[in-house]
Amino acid sequence: MSDTQLASMQNAAPAVRFEDFGLSPDILRALADQGYTHPTPIQAEAIPIVLQGRDVMGAAQTGTGKTAGFSLPIIQSLLEHANTSASPARHPVRALILTPTRELADQVADNVKAYSRHTPLRATVVFGGVDMAPQTAALRAGVEIVIATPGRLLDHVQQKTLNLGQTQILVMDEADRMLDMGFLPDLQRIINLLPKQRQNLMFSATFSPDIKKLAASFLQNPVTIEVARSNATADNVTQVLYKVEEEAKRDAIAHIIRDRGLKQVIVFSNTKIGASRLSRHLEKEGVKASAIHGDKTQAERMAALEAFKQGTIEVLVATDVAARGLDIAELPCVINFDLPYNAEDYVHRIGRTGRAGASGDAISLYTDKDTRLLADIEKLIKHNIARLQLSGFVPQRSSERRPRRDDSESGASPSRGAQYGRSAYGPRKEKVDPWFLKPYEPEPSTGHAESDTAVANKPATTKPQKTKVAALLGGTPKR
């Protein structure tokens, strides 16, 4: 985290110190190793409440420090069970942290491991798309904290490599995205595997009626923690709109990046194909860009993310699902190549910049066809976004454009109407991405993980059913 961000976080935070929470010296030492001096606002609020054993409903996005907000008190609470015994039986799974994506699971696990490194507690991460064997070995050896995506977690339960019978703390991170991704049935199965007596923490960036229903179904008298008004966009983010013809949008993005000398920017595309094309276009224009979306393997996406963090890649072109949960701090600017289909995604996207007090720019392109999307966004954020002229940008006339083989492909750079199908509010393309949305399907008992390609190539029928939240509200069979 940059000094500016840190300073603004510290200014915003009450003058509490980590020492004030009664955290163990082993945890404080780990925090010192990380260079954290003061808790962020969500940490200052969450840590004492979680330490009391209360259920929590947290409204916080990635970038606020929420991971430490729940991990530190969990580690502290589990310390009474910490032991150095070699017996797996002495290391049952006591805390389960569920995340929607592999990247987020990985990041949360890195944080938990860093914060617990001076304690004997063990933590491991399990997610799909990679070999199960190393995960199985870690689970069999015994581990107190498991960070997991729902599908792979259930694979392990099914293969009896994981038992949740002693899990006393459940965290649902980015719960709104888990519902968006159709994980509700998996969540329901997982909840049914846990002891009834437990502490529940749920974090969500937005609070739709479905999220509220889910919260009501499994949180017991929760304390609500909010660091920013839900659906609010940060005041320190400068938002602008540029109107551009559909076919000039890629050139416009290249122009904005060059004109502003942008070095670290995420550009959001609504479709995987759109992300790939834009990334290729930018590369041809001499911009160091890479696309990150569901057709990329885990390894490719991790490599792109790492390169972006290192600065070897300056522009990450991402779809919403792929970008969700990525721990990328110090982002001065985000660009919407497409306006998102859901207004709430606009809030998520621009929340990537202007984090924790730092200032940021959110630039969006729009076309005539985006009137309704724009109206929805402005209604949600409760103010109008400035519509500016893109200075110095002279769009190439279509006759001057080089013919592209891929322009004629179906689904290529689709017009807004084509993207949406019949209605302007049709299904979101990204939502049917089977790589991310794989519902629970047991791994073959051979123990071989499905390859990324195999998952990606599954037919779209693997799209999870949108199950009624009511199933969690008493409609489930009794255990």
Ligand code: AMP
């Ligand atoms: P999170 O919202 O949990 O993804 O955290 C966002 C970033 O803030 C991560 O890079 C953390 O390592 C960092 N961070 C979390 N807590 C603190 C803190 N108290 N001081 C400085 N940086 C922090």
